Amino acid sequence: MRARKKKWASGELANNPRIIRNADEYVGRIPQYFSNPNPMYLEIGCGKGRFAAQTSRQNPNINYLAIEREAVILAAAARTAEELGANSLAFILLDADVLLKYFRPGDIQRLYINFCDPWPGKKKRAKRRLTHEKYLTMYEELKIPELHFKTDNRPLFEFSLESLSESDWHIKNISLDLLASEAEGNVMTEYEEKFSSMGFPIYRLEAVPPFMRNK
Secondary structure: OOOOOOOOOHHHHOOOOOOOOOHHHOOOOHHHHHHOOEEEEEEEOOOOOOHHHHHHOOOOOOEEEEEOOOHHHHHHHHHHHHHHOOOOOEEOOOOOOHHHHOOOOEEEEEEEEEEOOOOOOOHHHHHOOOOOOOHHHHHHHHOOOEEEEEEEEHHHHHHHHHHHHHHEEEEEEOOOOOHHHHHOOOOOOHHHHHHHHOOOEEEEEEEEEEEOOOO
């Protein structure tokens, strides 16, 4: 489902200083955009931006980058970041499928996937899930040391557990009801807050790729 058009979005996309508009100029060197040696964490799919903005404010010595494939959503997230004053945060209009084009191995030190599209229904749609083997292989090629994943969709969570296990990732810190477990330091997305308030459980895990096991 595509986001509804917003009259203000084009101006935000053109003028918000947190949006990297010339992404092709940073192919293979995106960390240099931040002009500092701090590690970079990536969020795929930023929603309205509150998670990225608040997490960035809590960790000023980390560079945060959020990618989003919907321009209107990206504009809303960048606006949120400006309002909250998240200084070490940037946004790029990108699809997850092109990560290997824009990033080098070692660029990303942590990957966040929060409430991604579960792509329910036909089995062939599973390849579009961000925890499918296809994407896990990409994350390994990029040498991403850790993955943090949250969803309210139990079938997607179960699929992710199976996919990660079959790909030999080490899964840890599993929660079947994040709110009930009172996870320390958890930053809620707008979507997460809404569904938690309605009593729906939030599922969470962390995972480490095979290449990190011997370190």
